[in-house]
Amino acid sequence: MVETSQGSGPASLRRVRLIASHTLAEALRLRLSVLLGLAGAMLVLMALWLRDFNFGATELKFIGDFGLGAIGLLGTLLAALGTAHLFFSDIGSGAIGCVLTRPVRRGEYIAGKLAGMMALLALFVAALALVLAVMIALREAQLGASFGPLPVFLQACALVWLKVSLVAAMTLLVCSYAGSALFASCAGLLLAVIAHLRPFTSADGWLVFVRLWPNLGLFDIEPWLAGGGLTTAGLLGLVGYWAVFILLLGGLASYVFKHREF
Amino acid sequence: MFSSTANSRLALWLVPPALLLGAVWALRPVESRLLPPVLLPSAALAGSGGTLAVLGGMRTVLAGGFWLRTNLAWERRDASATTALLHLTVAADERPLTFWLNGARMIAYDLPQWAPADAPVAVQQRNAGEQARTALAFLERGLRSHGPAAELYIEMANIHLHRLHDLENAARCYRLAAEQSGAPYYAARIHAELLRELGRPAEALAWLQLILPGLPRDDPAARRDVVIQRIKELESETAAK
Amino acid sequence: MTPATTDIPAVELRGFGKSYRLGWSGGFIPAVQALSLRLAPGQVLGLLGPNGSGKSTTLKALAGLIAPSAGHSLIMGHAAGTDAARALVGYLPESACFAPHQTGREYLRYCAGLSLLPADKAAPRVEAVLASAGLGSVADRKMATYSKGMLQRLGLAQAIVHEPAVVLLDEPVSGLDPEGRLALVKLIRDLAAQGRTVVFSSHLLAQAEEICDRIAILGQGRLLAEGTPAELLGPDRRSAAGPSALEKLYLEKLRG
Numbered sequence: 001m002v003e004t005s006q007g008s009g010p011a012s013l014r015r016v017r018l019i020a021s022h023t024l025a026e027a028l029r030l031r032l033s034v035l036l037g038l039a040g041a042m043l044v045l046m047a048l049w050l051r052d053f054n055f056g057a058t059e060l061k062f063i064g065d066f067g068l069g070a071i072g073l074l075g076t077l078l079a080a081l082g083t084a085h086l087f088f089s090d091i092g093s094g095a096i097g098c099v100l101t102r103p104v105r106r107g108e109y110i111a112g113k114l115a116g117m118m119a120l121l122a123l124f125v126a127a128l129a130l131v132l133a134v135m136i137a138l139r140e141a142q143l144g145a146s147f148g149p150l151p152v153f154l155q156a157c158a159l160v161w162l163k164v165s166l167v168a169a170m171t172l173l174v175c176s177y178a179g180s181a182l183f184a185s186c187a188g189l190l191l192a193v194i195a196h197l198r199p200f201t202s203a204d205g206w207l208v209f210v211r212l213w214p215n216l217g218l219f220d221i222e223p224w225l226a227g228g229g230l231t232t233a234g235l236l237g238l239v240g241y242w243a244v245f246i247l248l249l250g251g252l253a254s255y256v257f258k259h260r261e262f
Numbered sequence: 263m264f265s266s267t268a269n270s271r272l273a274l275w276l277v278p279p280a281l282l283l284g285a286v287w288a289l290r291p292v293e294s295r296l297l298p299p300v301l302l303p304s305a306a307l308a309g310s311g312g313t314l315a316v317l318g319g320m321r322t323v324l325a326g327g328f329w330l331r332t333n334l335a336w337e338r339r340d341a342s343a344t345t346a347l348l349h350l351t352v353a354a355d356e357r358p359l360t361f362w363l364n365g366a367r368m369i370a371y372d373l374p375q376w377a378p379a380d381a382p383v384a385v386q387q388r389n390a391g392e393q394a395r396t397a398l399a400f401l402e403r404g405l406r407s408h409g410p411a412a413e414l415y416i417e418m419a420n421i422h423l424h425r426l427h428d429l430e431n432a433a434r435c436y437r438l439a440a441e442q443s444g445a446p447y448y449a450a451r452i453h454a455e456l457l458r459e460l461g462r463p464a465e466a467l468a469w470l471q472l473i474l475p476g477l478p479r480d481d482p483a484a485r486r487d488v489v490i491q492r493i494k495e496l497e498s499e500t501a502a503k
Numbered sequence: 504m505t506p507a508t509t510d511i512p513a514v515e516l517r518g519f520g521k522s523y524r525l526g527w528s529g530g531f532i533p534a535v536q537a538l539s540l541r542l543a544p545g546q547v548l549g550l551l552g553p554n555g556s557g558k559s560t561t562l563k564a565l566a567g568l569i570a571p572s573a574g575h576s577l578i579m580g581h582a583a584g585t586d587a588a589r590a591l592v593g594y595l596p597e598s599a600c601f602a603p604h605q606t607g608r609e610y611l612r613y614c615a616g617l618s619l620l621p622a623d624k625a626a627p628r629v630e631a632v633l634a635s636a637g638l639g640s641v642a643d644r645k646m647a648t649y650s651k652g653m654l655q656r657l658g659l660a661q662a663i664v665h666e667p668a669v670v671l672l673d674e675p676v677s678g679l680d681p682e683g684r685l686a687l688v689k690l691i692r693d694l695a696a697q698g699r700t701v702v703f704s705s706h707l708l709a710q711a712e713e714i715c716d717r718i719a720i721l722g723q724g725r726l727l728a729e730g731t732p733a734e735l736l737g738p739d740r741r742s743a744a745g746p747s748a749l750e751k752l753y754l755e756k757l758r759g
Contacts, residue, residue: 011619018616022602029604043320050323062322069318097596098661101566101671102617103589173278208290212282218296221318237296241289248285252278259264259274261569 015104019112020119026089027082027120036078040128043070045135060139060147067132068156068221071125075164078124080188083117083171088181096262107254110172114250117168122161129157152229156221162242163219167192169249170213176256192216214245325355336368339376344368345396352404362404363417370397370421394425415439416449429456440473447477447484454492467496511580513669513700514542514565518574521560534560535724537574542702542717544579544668547695549711550704551753552721558704559597561721562673565702566594578669590618593662597673600654603647607638607657610646611664618665628664635693636660637686652683659690663699670694672703676710688714712736712749720756727756 027033047066051059090096099109136147147153171188178184195216218238224230230238264274328351335343348365355361374390381389401418408414419435422428433456440450450473457466470493477484519538522531535557542548550558563569564576567584581588601610608629615625633642636656641649649657655675662670675691676684688710694701695714705711711718712732719729728735736749 014619015617018613022613026602026604050326052326065318065322066320069320069322072318073320093600094596095599095601097563097566097568097594098599098601098614098658099617100568101589101592101594102614102665103586103619104617105586209287210283211286212279213286215286215293218293234296237292241292241296244285244289248281252281256264256274256278259270261264262563 012105012108015108016112016115019099019104019109020115023086023113023116024119027086027116028123030082030085032081032085033078033120033124036074037124037127040070040074040124041131043067043074044128044132048135048139058145059143060136060145063136063139064132064147064153064156065222067128067135068160071128071132071157072160072163072221074128075121075124075160076167076192077189079117079121079164079167080171080192081185082120083113083168084175084178084181084184084188086117087113087172087175088184091262100262106258106260107251110176110250110254110257114169114172114246114253117172118165121164121168125157125161125164129153129160149229152224155229155235156224158235159219159221159224159238162238163216166195166214166216166219166242166245166249169246169253170195173249173253173256176253176260196220214241321355325351325358325361328354329361332365332368336372341373341376344373348400352407356404356407359404359408359411359413362401362408363413366397366401366404366417366421369400370394370425390425394421397421397425410438410442412439412442412445412449415442416446419449419452423456429460433457433460437469447481451485451489451492454496458496463496463499467493467500470496512541512577513544513546513579514540514548514702515577515580516540516561516565516574517577519561519564519571519576520573521557521564521569522572531572533724535564535721538721538724538726539574540719540726540729542700544700545695545698546716547691547701547714548703548717548719549715550702550719550721551706551708551711552704552727553706553757555723556721557724558721559673560724562594562671562702562704565669566592566671568594591668593665593667593670595655595658595662595670595672595675597677599658601646601657601661603645605646606643607646607649607653607660608633608642610657611661614661615664620665628666632660632664636690652679652686655679655683655687656690659687663694667699669700669702672701674705675703676705676707684710708749708753718749720753722757728752 044067047063047070050066051062090099096109100106133153136153140147167188170191171184174187174191175184178187191213195213218241264271328347332344332347332351335347348361348368351361352365370393373393374386377386377389398418398421401414401421404414405411415435415438419432419439422435423432433453436449436453436456439445440453450469454466454470457463457469470489474486474489474493477486477489479486516538519535520533521535522533524531538557538561540548550561552558560569561576564571565578565583567589570584576583578588578591581591583592605613611629611632612625615629620628630639633639636659638653638656638660641653646654646657655678659672659675662672672691676687679687684707691701691703691714695716715732717729717731718735720727732749735752
């Protein structure tokens with residue numbers, strides 16, 4: 001009864017899609033996602049009350065910077081904690097046995113999990129970006145000033161998503177080795193912080209030679225916002241860089257996961 | 263947890279790190295091209311608040327909070343707390359110039375005033391000198407983090423001039439300030455004046471003659487008339503010698 | 504899927520052994536040693552033994568979730584865990600807890616999709632297994648509201664939704680009330696009647712004696728006895744009172 005073309009591309013894509021949508025459905029019901037989403041929306045809105053702490057920028061720039069910072073920070077938390085939770089809840093509940101004993105390859109499972117998390121993060125960033133955009137638009141109307149062109153704002157949101165999806169991929173690689181969700185989420189968060197460290201992210205310095213993670217400093221949105229946005233070539237370059245690491249981290253997670261026993 | 267022989271178990275722990283290391287090395291040239299503009303002078307940026315970069319734009323609020331606490335400590339005349347909080351402020355967010363400028367002024371001008379009034383004059387002077395040098399080091403750090411800025415050079419020049427009475431370095435800093443884009447016109451005039459006071463009128467004359475063609479005729483702040491007058495005075499002064 | 508009628512055994516373990524590593528620097532602890540078994544298509548095998556005897560490890564190896572440390576585990580001649588073997592297997596893990604937010608029907612559709620059942624066949628097949636598992640009336644309820652018995656029956660349903668030739672069930676009747684046990688035993692009998700090969704582990708000797716074509720008793724990772732109930736117990740299988748013949752044999756073998 002089972003189709004014989006289980007290894008073919010379309011069949012493989014169908015399984016990845018199924019696991020991704022199952023993961024997304026599970027992730028959307030996580031209390032963690034809801035809490036971080038609400039906390040993110042509150043933080044974005046709080047930018048209005050935190051203007052008193054701003055000493056160096058115009059109000060709209062401060063709101064934009066702060067809002068995008070909040071989305072990035074909470075997105076990073078969701079990427080690390082959510083990925084580890086979803087991965088280990090499947091193992092803990094035994095549900096993984098029902099999936100991996102079917103004609104589902106380990107790589108397809110990892111790809112599905114990663115795609116599901118990336119979809120969740122895309123929804124998270126898009127929802128909070130919408131809240132931020134509405135708030136900026138309202139303040140623009142009240143102040144009679146302009147925050148900047150919409151494409152630059154959209155670029156900034158895209159960069160946040162690229163960054164947090166890399167955090168999810170790094171966490172997934174850690175998960176493939178780890179024995180507990182607690183360890184994997186802590187390690188994922190630690191990697192997210194280390195990947196921003198200037199000594200590792202700067203072009204010079206010997207520390208760059210021992211780096212095992214992508215340079216998340218490249219996805220810092222503030223310099224680009226201040227500089228009027230990325231060029232098309234710059235954006236494509238960043239997307240290419242992101243794609244290389246997503247494929248590499250996902251591939252390595254699959255390689256390690258293939259040897260894992262349940 | 264992993265099914266494998268000893269060899270493949272070893273591969274499991276060696277292959278992924280090796281591949282990641284290789285990928286990072288291979289992509290280094292690409293990374294250099296993709297670095298955001300502020301990160302380009304990267305060697306100078308090492309260390310300052312890197313861990314906070316993960317907060318993104320939220321650093322602004324964190325730094326703002328530290329800055330308010332700095333000012334509270336300043337009101338209490340608590341020198342050590344003021345200095346420590348100043349460093350936390352600029353570590354959280356190194357971008358606003360106001361932190362560097364006002365912080366340096368607190369260190370150079372206010373902290374020495376908080377020393378006991380009955381301390382010997384020599385001790386007070388030594389303390390003032392030390393604080394001035396601390397403020398200069400603070401501004402140097404600001405220059406490394408922020409990049410060259412006329413305001414920072416002018417603040418350094420003022421400290422050299424008013425706190426250390428070091429005309430030579432004050433003149434040097436005013437010149438550096440004048441050479442930055444968007445610098446106030448007075449920096450160039452003060453540089454010339456300090457050279458004159460240092461007994462180098464020929465240098466002062468050459469400098470003013472150099473900047474005069476660049477001064478706009480329609481901007482009163484450029485004070486072309488004052489510069490022309492100074493040039494005349496310096497010409498007669500040097501001719502008399 | 505109609506069981507194959509060739510000489511290839513549906514399930515075969517050849518000198519199968521599995522050891523687990525004790526930490527980074529420690530040695531290995533054997534879970535199963537030198538286990539050899541052959542099961543013809545359409546037979547039902549009961550793996551009996553106390554906790555830690557290696558029943559779950561054996562089933563996981565056949566399902567492809569763990570790799571043998573020694574020997575081979577084969578499904579219809581294919582090494583367990585390969586694509587070909589996994590396409591032939593249905594597996595119910597011990598105490599599985601499925602996605603609680605999904606309904607039983609949604610979960611079975613997900614499983615059918617993963618097993619690549621064609622869309623036109625998946626829906627009727629899901630309805631059929633829901634009916635056979637007695638879950639038709641609760642198919643649209645969230646799994647969080649299911650009783651233990653319902654979840655076990657759903658677990659069995661997901662293991663057979665793609666009509667596998669070999670069904671592996673890890674403690675399928677544990678934690679069930681008598682009614683639930685009877686329902687699951689009936690489901691296993693139905694599977695056997697359809698010609699599927701079933702391997703299950705259990706502590707419940709009475710049911711094993713009743714439904715198994717072959718019985719294997721494991722203890723401390725070793726095969727202590729194996730054969731048909733008739734071979735193992737002889738013609739006098741039931742006594743009027745006291746422990747059954749299988750219970751006697753089980754205790755005898757475990758005591759060595």
